[in-house]
Amino acid sequence: MKPFKDTIFALATQRGKSGIAVFRVSGKDSHKLIKSISSKKKFKTNFSSLNNIIDRKSIVDQTLTTFFKSPKSYTGEDMVEISCHGSISVINKITKTLLKKKIRLADPGEFTKRALMNDKLSVLEAETINDLVNAETENQRKIAIGNLSGNLDKFINEISNKQKKLLADIEAIIDFADEDLPKEIYKSIKEQNKNIYKQIENIIKRSSLSREIHSGFIITIIGKPNTGKSSFINYINNKEVSIVTNIPGTTTDLVSSTLDIQGDKYTFVDTAGIRKYKNLIEKIGIQRSLESAERSDLNIVFLKNNEKKNYSKIKSKIFVKSKYDTNKKKINGAQSISSVSGYGIKNLIKTISSNLKKKPISGPVFSRERHLESLNKSLVLLKSIDLKEIDLAAENVRRSIMYIDGINQKFDIEKILDIIFNDFCIGK
Numbered sequence: 001m002k003p004f005k006d007t008i009f010a011l012a013t014q015r016g017k018s019g020i021a022v023f024r025v026s027g028k029d030s031h032k033l034i035k036s037i038s039s040k041k042k043f044k045t046n047f048s049s050l051n052n053i054i055d056r057k058s059i060v061d062q063t064l065t066t067f068f069k070s071p072k073s074y075t076g077e078d079m080v081e082i083s084c085h086g087s088i089s090v091i092n093k094i095t096k097t098l099l100k101k102k103i104r105l106a107d108p109g110e111f112t113k114r115a116l117m118n119d120k121l122s123v124l125e126a127e128t129i130n131d132l133v134n135a136e137t138e139n140q141r142k143i144a145i146g147n148l149s150g151n152l153d154k155f156i157n158e159i160s161n162k163q164k165k166l167l168a169d170i171e172a173i174i175d176f177a178d179e180d181l182p183k184e185i186y187k188s189i190k191e192q193n194k195n196i197y198k199q200i201e202n203i204i205k206r207s208s209l210s211r212e213i214h215s216g217f218i219i220t221i222i223g224k225p226n227t228g229k230s231s232f233i234n235y236i237n238n239k240e241v242s243i244v245t246n247i248p249g250t251t252t253d254l255v256s257s258t259l260d261i262q263g264d265k266y267t268f269v270d271t272a273g274i275r276k277y278k279n280l281i282e283k284i285g286i287q288r289s290l291e292s293a294e295r296s297d298l299n300i301v302f303l304k305n306n307e308k309k310n311y312s313k314i315k316s317k318i319f320v321k322s323k324y325d326t327n328k329k330k331i332n333g334a335q336s337i338s339s340v341s342g343y344g345i346k347n348l349i350k351t352i353s354s355n356l357k358k359k360p361i362s363g364p365v366f367s368r369e370r371h372l373e374s375l376n377k378s379l380v381l382l383k384s385i386d387l388k389e390i391d392l393a394a395e396n397v398r399r400s401i402m403y404i405d406g407i408n409q410k411f412d413i414e415k416i417l418d419i420i421f422n423d424f425c426i427g428k
Contacts, residue, residue, distance in 0.1 A: 008106040018086030076118030138263035151364035197382040216265030223302030228322025231339035
């Protein structure tokens with residue numbers, strides 16, 4: 001266990017008015033320091049006790065306080081969790097009281113970093129915890145919780161062990177280079193190698209698909225002015241996201257909103273109406289509209305009449321005719337909707353989802369850029385193995401093992417930790 005000199009604290013729940021708030025405190029002096037501001041002086045480990053937090057002689061708040069003894073805690077250190085009332089004034093006062101005791105405010109992800117350094121978590125588990133905390137949709141949660149169960153660790157260990165067996169067999173050929181070895185040995189090595197890199201190929205493919213679940217799908221709403229684009233955005237968000245008027249050109253920039261649809265993340269982008277621009281602002285807005293359409297996973301083209309031919313260069317599109325509540329004239333090949341009555345919108349969302357939704361992903365998936373980079377480097381090395389150059393083949397397997405093991409090892413620790421904990425929240 002790595003000893004950390006200072007004791008840290010953080011609010012582990014969101015700052016804001018709520019029923020309760022939870023503070024975490026971790027470090028070798030955490031028990032002594034919290035007892036010094038508590039009405040209760042003796043605490044049973046792993047048991048919540050009713051306790052007053054005190055500043056000098058004044059009661060700050062009545063809390064439930066829980067002591068955890070090293071190494072049986074989240075960080076592996078002595079820890080305390082304080083559940084207090086969730087008012088802003090209570091949170092602020094407890095924060096000031098802890099700071100008076102020279103307890104340092106934790107950096108983002110520092111509790112999990114200490115857990116990692118104290119061997120309570122693996123590198124992959126630490127990253128997965130962040131994915132779980134930041135999960136916005138049901139499918140993001142499913143992937144994160146599946147990985148937290150140890151799927152990634154098992155995959156890395158399995159591939160690493162198979163490569164070590166492969167390396168041992170290759171080195172056996174080197175050791176007995178002067179002897180006539182059975183051809184079956186060479187065949188076995190080739191089969192081993194192929195099976196390993198096929199496994200790596202499959203997980204890279206699966207992980208690439210999962211990145212859409214993490215980042216979500218981008219859908220651009222495009223069309224002429226006053227075709228109902230902004231009204232549609234407002235309707236599906238159940239609030240005014242975009243300004244809606246009868247004046248053409250109201251939307252001059254990109255306006256985005258994110259929704260969870262059937263467990264997946266969808267970002268809808270409202271855009272400036274496509275027409276002959278009248279000024280520089282409109283010109284820039286229209287250019288941005290077309291650029292957004294190019295980047296999108298799907299485009300919803302709102303039609304005024306039957307001008308579908310004007311959008312032949314727009315990729316991956318669904319045509320829509322809005323304002324069905326006032327004009328029931330339909331356009332062939334376009335879905336009719338009303339953002340006033342809601343007519344057709346449920347079917348449109350279903351069409352959008354069916355166009356973009358992928359098959360459920362099962363098994364471990366790697367979500368980080370550094371993971372995929374290491375997997376790809378390993379794959380290139382294994383695919384380049386030629387047993388006619390046996391020494392080079394052995395070296396390639398050694399380097400491949402280094403890349404695979406490096407995904408879940410703590411060497412070059414400061415660099416790795418900076419990458420892992422860069423986007424963690426404070427209190428985790």
